[in-house]
Amino acid sequence: MELLADLQLGFGVALTLQNILYCFVGVLLGTLIGVLPGIGPVATIAMLLPATFTLPPVSALIMLAGIYYGAQYGGSTTAILVNIPGESSSVVTCLDGYAMARQGRAGPALAIAALGSFFAGTVSTLMLAMFAPPLAEIAFQFGPAEYFSLMVLGLIAAIVLARGSLIKAIAMIILGLLLGIVGADTNTGLFRFTFGLPQLADGIGFVVVAMGLFGFSEIIANLERRANREVVMARIKSLMPTREDFAASWKAVLRGTGIGALLGILPGGGAVLGSFAAYTLEKKIAKDPSRFGNGAIEGVAAPESANNAGAQTSFIPLLTLGIPSNAVMALMVGAMTIHGITPGPQVMSERPELFWGMIASMWIGNLMLVILNLPLIGIWVRLLSVPYRILYPAILLFCCIGVYSLNNSAVDVGLALFFGLLGYLFIKLDCEPAPLLLGFVLGPMMEDNLRRAMLISRGNPGVFFARPLSLGLLLVALALLIVVVLPAVRKKREEAFQE
Amino acid sequence: MNDRIRNPRDFFAGVIFLLFGLCAVLVGRDYPMGTARSMGAGYFPFVLGVLLLVLGAVICVKSLVVAGQKLEPIGLRPLLLVLMAIGAFAASVDSFGIVAATILMTVIGAAASPESRWLEVAVLTIALLGLSVGVFAYGLGLPFKLLPF
Numbered sequence: 001m002e003l004l005a006d007l008q009l010g011f012g013v014a015l016t017l018q019n020i021l022y023c024f025v026g027v028l029l030g031t032l033i034g035v036l037p038g039i040g041p042v043a044t045i046a047m048l049l050p051a052t053f054t055l056p057p058v059s060a061l062i063m064l065a066g067i068y069y070g071a072q073y074g075g076s077t078t079a080i081l082v083n084i085p086g087e088s089s090s091v092v093t094c095l096d097g098y099a100m101a102r103q104g105r106a107g108p109a110l111a112i113a114a115l116g117s118f119f120a121g122t123v124s125t126l127m128l129a130m131f132a133p134p135l136a137e138i139a140f141q142f143g144p145a146e147y148f149s150l151m152v153l154g155l156i157a158a159i160v161l162a163r164g165s166l167i168k169a170i171a172m173i174i175l176g177l178l179l180g181i182v183g184a185d186t187n188t189g190l191f192r193f194t195f196g197l198p199q200l201a202d203g204i205g206f207v208v209v210a211m212g213l214f215g216f217s218e219i220i221a222n223l224e225r226r227a228n229r230e231v232v233m234a235r236i237k238s239l240m241p242t243r244e245d246f247a248a249s250w251k252a253v254l255r256g257t258g259i260g261a262l263l264g265i266l267p268g269g270g271a272v273l274g275s276f277a278a279y280t281l282e283k284k285i286a287k288d289p290s291r292f293g294n295g296a297i298e299g300v301a302a303p304e305s306a307n308n309a310g311a312q313t314s315f316i317p318l319l320t321l322g323i324p325s326n327a328v329m330a331l332m333v334g335a336m337t338i339h340g341i342t343p344g345p346q347v348m349s350e351r352p353e354l355f356w357g358m359i360a361s362m363w364i365g366n367l368m369l370v371i372l373n374l375p376l377i378g379i380w381v382r383l384l385s386v387p388y389r390i391l392y393p394a395i396l397l398f399c400c401i402g403v404y405s406l407n408n409s410a411v412d413v414g415l416a417l418f419f420g421l422l423g424y425l426f427i428k429l430d431c432e433p434a435p436l437l438l439g440f441v442l443g444p445m446m447e448d449n450l451r452r453a454m455l456i457s458r459g460n461p462g463v464f465f466a467r468p469l470s471l472g473l474l475l476v477a478l479a480l481l482i483v484v485v486l487p488a489v490r491k492k493r494e495e496a497f498q499e
Numbered sequence: 500m501n502d503r504i505r506n507p508r509d510f511f512a513g514v515i516f517l518l519f520g521l522c523a524v525l526v527g528r529d530y531p532m533g534t535a536r537s538m539g540a541g542y543f544p545f546v547l548g549v550l551l552l553v554l555g556a557v558i559c560v561k562s563l564v565v566a567g568q569k570l571e572p573i574g575l576r577p578l579l580l581v582l583m584a585i586g587a588f589a590a591s592v593d594s595f596g597i598v599a600a601t602i603l604m605t606v607i608g609a610a611a612s613p614e615s616r617w618l619e620v621a622v623l624t625i626a627l628l629g630l631s632v633g634v635f636a637y638g639l640g641l642p643f644k645l646l647p648f
């Protein structure tokens with residue numbers, strides 16, 4: 001069994017004292033920001049990127065990955081106990097989780113959420129280990145045409161999955177692509193859209209855009225709402241779920257894991273989508289859908305398993321194709337590039353210790369999270385009583401230091417300010433920023449592959465349809481697009497996002 | 500507000516897209532276009548710019564026809580003060596050092612919330628100074644200028 005040997009290698013890397021420590025730091029931070037509303041994994045990873053400069057690449061990636069899936073655990077805690085989703089992937093958990101808490105059953109809800117997440121994490125980590133190598137094999141056959149078609153598929157998926165108006169999501173992606181090509185043109189060296197600023201020659205930094213759109217603008221919007229977070233904490237009597245709880249939830253955990261893992265692989269997917277889809281499915285197939293919203297344990301088990309599974313499997317496109325499927329993965333590309341690793345199928349063969357070490361660390365991290373979350377839950381909840389007026393100046397400062405120290409450039413901080421303002425306007429105008437960020441990362445790659453494909457085909461765009469893999473990807477993209485504009489599906493989509 | 504705009508959120512979003520599209524087409528008008536076979540630096544941005552102009556126009560026109568939600572009021576105090584705090588950091592960190600930048604950012608930033616209390620802000624500033632100097636400058640060894648001299 002090659003898989004066993006590979007996993008053994010991975011655990012050998014992940015179980016060194018240093019890597020265990022960084023994994024722990026990652027999941028601890030992840031839980032922390034998962035609990036705290038108003039700061040998400042994107043801003044946190046961006047903030048910590050400079051701090052990982054001095055680490056060995058494996059440790060850095062283990063820690064950053066831990067932040068992402070750790071946040072999925074932390075987000076459920078506050079969703080259940082105080083009805084505040086710490087992360088957007090826990091929004092649906094509020095519905096039944098908090099209802100359970102009000103009935104005095106917060107303990108079982110938390111326990112099922114944590115155990116379901118752990119199960120989902122284990123299964124999807126295994127999936128990652130099993131499916132990544134064959135996918136990477138396929139990826140070696142990819143030429144520029146296939147890469148371009150794959151990115152088209154990714155962007156269309158991101159449009160379909162974005163909340164709100166479709167046409168605005170398309171415009172956001174195009175704006176992202178456009179912002180992505182600022183800087184020196186890779187083929188001719190011409191400076192494009194640099195407005196005479198030498199600092200823009202290398203393009204706008206990804207962290208700069210992410211911090212502005214997700215960090216600064218969120219802070220401003222939070223301050224404006226001035227929501228008095230009355231933390232009415234539900235009491236936890238006993239953590240132990242009853243036998244009925246287990247009986248009711250194990251199937252939901254299985255289904256949630258499946259849906260989450262599948263949707264996580266999709267470009268544009270990730271943790272958020274899976275949790276919504278899993279909840280909707282549970283409600284649909286339940287014998288008595290009216291129980292949902294009133295403390296149905298399946299309504300906690302399914303989405304919490306799904307978001308963790310999705311967080312895990314969204315690493316698959318990154319590690320096999322080198323294409324990020326969501327904003328967090330785009331940051332991981334940045335982290336890998338900083339350490340001199342080009343994400344793509346060759347990572348697995350050239351740096352097996354990195355690839356398998358990361359996978360093994362995910363399982364270890366999930367184990368740590370169960371331990372961190374269940375017994376220590378009181379500490380996390382107490383954190384919520386720290387008033388926002390003390391929290392936000394600290395977040396603001398760390399964001400600034402993070403942006404500044406990437407290139408020691410004050411101009412970068414100024415640019416992030418601009419994107420903060422833009423992000424704030426987008427919040428006010430109901431434009432979701434995630435598709436923009438995805439377009440921003442894919443912009444240069446897309447242009448490059450388009451040019452190369454067209455050069456090879458001597459200017460014949462038929463190349464995208466003549467190659468079977470490329471054609472297949474485009475057909476899937478087309479199918480997605482058709483499905484989403486069909487009136488019936490469109491209505492469903494709106495309903496799904498409203499819940 | 501003009502009564503003809505029935506969906507102000509979409510209308511202004513469309514205007515933003517139009518502005519960016521216009522900027523892309525105008526600024527990029529001198530970049531060599533090349534041919535489909537050998538695309539120049541101007542090809543891809545031009546296509547994107549035109550697409551953005553079309554989408555922006557469609558969104559704007561649609562917003563005059565189909566009604567939507569009203570704009571939320573803009574809270575000027577948090578908006579301006581948070582942006583000012585970031586700007587103060589950017590303007591001071593290279594010339595005056597991280598100590599001054601931290602103090603400026605924390606104090607201006609704290610003023611963005613009407614709930615801030617000055618004693619708390621003072622304590623917070625000292626704590627954050629300790630972090631930015633102790634952890635980031637010394638602990639992680641990030642090359643900051645500490646003080647203006």
